[in-house]
Amino acid sequence: MPQHRELTVGLIGAGRIGSNHAELLARAVPETLLAVVADPVEGAAARLATALGVERAATDLGGVLADPALDAVVITAPARFHAGLVEQAAAAGKAVFCEKPAGMDLEEIERVARAVEEHGTVFRVGFNRRFADGFPQARRAVDEGRLGIPQLLRSTTRDPGLADPAAVAPWTIFRETLIHDFDALNFLNPGARAVEVHAVADALVAPEHKDAGLLDTAVVTVRYDNGAIATAEASFSAAYGYDTRAEVFGSGGMATVGELAASSLRLYGPEGLSADTLRCDTQSMGRAYAAELRSFALAALGRPAGTGPEDPAEAPGVDAAREALRIALACIESCRTGAPVRLPASGAGR
Incomplete structure (x- = not known):
């Protein structure tokens, strides 16, 4: 469990929703430090990282997932890649936030469940409502x-x-x-x-x-x-x-x-x-997106979740x-x- 104040995060996937989450991690969630943006599409991560002042951009997802400097990853890649990325991140000891769905079928979900349990991973899925x-x-x-x-x-x-x-x-x-x-x-x-x-x-x-x-x-x-x-x-x-x-x-x-x-x-x-x-959705759910990412960061940092009226009974x-x-x-x-x-x-x- 990280002992510093901020959760050092890598974001995987620089598309529309990834760009939204990256901005929130960089500017709206005080518990997180967005250290790297990664996307296999040439130039996508670099453009987003530059816009947000993030120091590092990458196209090598495996290298980011294995990076010992990262405490956590936020997965906003296309849905068909979610389960595999969660497995790799969990095996590398990262806390994982994954946009929905966590898998395309129940077999993939069970693979995610095994990886999370085996590696003791803090895991959240992006059900923002x-x-x-x-x-x-x-x-x-x-x-x-x-x-x-x-x-x-x-x-x-x-x-x-x-x-x-x-x-x-x-x-x-x-x-x-x-x-x-x-x-x-x-x-x-x-x-x-x-x-x-x-x-x-x-x-x-x-x-x-x-x-x-x-x-x-x-x-x-x-x-x-x-x-x-x-x-x-x-x-x-x-x-x-x-x-x-x-x-x-x-x-x-x-x-x-x-x-x-x-x-x-x-x-x-x-x-x-x-x-x-x-x-x-980014207009309607802007506060919800920020709240779910903050809830994930607090869990990964081992800090108590919020107890206000806006906090869900179940993450x-x-x-x-x-x-x-x-x-x-x-x-x-x-x-x-x-x-x-x-x-x-x-x-x-x-």
Whole structure:
């Protein structure tokens, strides 16, 4: 465990979300020192490192993962590389923060679980909604019994646009988009496990890409072993902005979370009422991204986690990664068969 004040971090992956996380590590998380940015694409890491004043950029990911000067790595590479990078980082003794999903299938998740356990790795997966405004408070209301027994849950992700449909891999809507919603539903229904999934999906935004495997619109029903029924929906084209919301309805009340408006400003005029809306995830989830990275840094430094109302009851690790992916993979099977899918029992709880 590092004894100095800051956690020395290397970031793997200098794309869109990697650039966002790198800026937060460099400027918004006081417990971290971003020492190196790495990306195999020539010039990508150097451009980001220069913009942030980070001293080192690299294209050799293996060299960064093995660097003894680093306490931790933050993995924001494409999803298909996540499991292998987590294994290498854990074997090198690094604490690991990995963007979702931690693996593309359950076999990869189990490899991650073995590596984390074998090497005693501090591991977090990037399920940012646990840290987003309102979500930890809603979970606390459930834990305190203020909503009674959860009966109906809902989670929504509507992205603001689909710039390049050809670049979207098949089943992305489940593995990389709705997986946030599945974790949010699991988080807001603590102690329960999904037992049945029924998914319906289509290409309504870019139908010309459907034959290539793109699905851009989906609705999922999830049944839990405590009797609760949940729905999750996603679209890759919300004309009005970036829309993430959730709801828990129980025998004693209801909680709703998620804010679309960019501020409290409302304009009233001849055309009616208008308000500015949030336009992207880095705008909507900026504070949540910073909070999850800070929570990871505190854990890696061996310091107590926060206890404020914005801190989640559970920081997402391997079990959260596994449970959300179980639902995502069942959605894929359900779409292929057109029928509900019973989820197999898992030996691990959340």
